[in-house]
Amino acid sequence: xxxxxxxxxxxxxxxxxxxxxxxxxxxxxxxxxxxxxxxxxxxxxxxxxxxxxxxxxxxxxxxxxxxxxxxxxxxxxxxxxxxxxxxxxxxxxxxxxxxxxxxxxxxxxx
Numbered sequence: 001x002x003x004x005x006x007x008x009x010x011x012x013x014x015x016x017x018x019x020x021x022x023x024x025x026x027x028x029x030x031x032x033x034x035x036x037x038x039x040x041x042x043x044x045x046x047x048x049x050x051x052x053x054x055x056x057x058x059x060x061x062x063x064x065x066x067x068x069x070x071x072x073x074x075x076x077x078x079x080x081x082x083x084x085x086x087x088x089x090x091x092x093x094x095x096x097x098x099x100x101x102x103x104x105x106x107x108x109x110x
Contacts, residue, residue, distance in 0.1 A: 031066035034081035034097040037104050042095065046085065046104070049092045060088045069096070082107070 010108040039046070050062070065084045068077050079100035094107040 027081055029099050031081060033099045034083050034104075034108060035064060037097050037099065037102055038083045038085075038093075038095045041104050042093070042106070046093060049085075062087055092108050 005011055020043055040047055054060070063086045065086070066081050069080055069082050071077050079098050081097045081099065083093075083095045083104070084091055092110045095104040097104040
């Protein structure tokens with residue numbers, strides 16, 4: 001293998017690795033990731049407030065919202081999200097999610 005081919009192969013390999021890391025990092029800070037974490041970690045709680053019989057037959061509006069918390073104290077909220085679940089406009093679940101760690105904690109239903 002020539003030196004030029006070896007260098008070109010290494011550059012291509014590094015570019016692929018860098019784009020993979022970028023894609024992984026970018027995807028982990030999305031609101032979708034925050035919602036996935038809540039659904040994975042709190043499925044039992046969610047099913048407890050929204051029983052299967054009700055879900056199968058009622059016409060209640062169910063909505064999820066995901067937003068970054070507003071902070072004016074300089075704290076970096078790049079990775080933080082507040083996930084809220086509402087049934088007919090009533091908050092039935094709220095969680096703070098850190099997508100960097102993949103963890104969430106329940107919040108009061110203010």
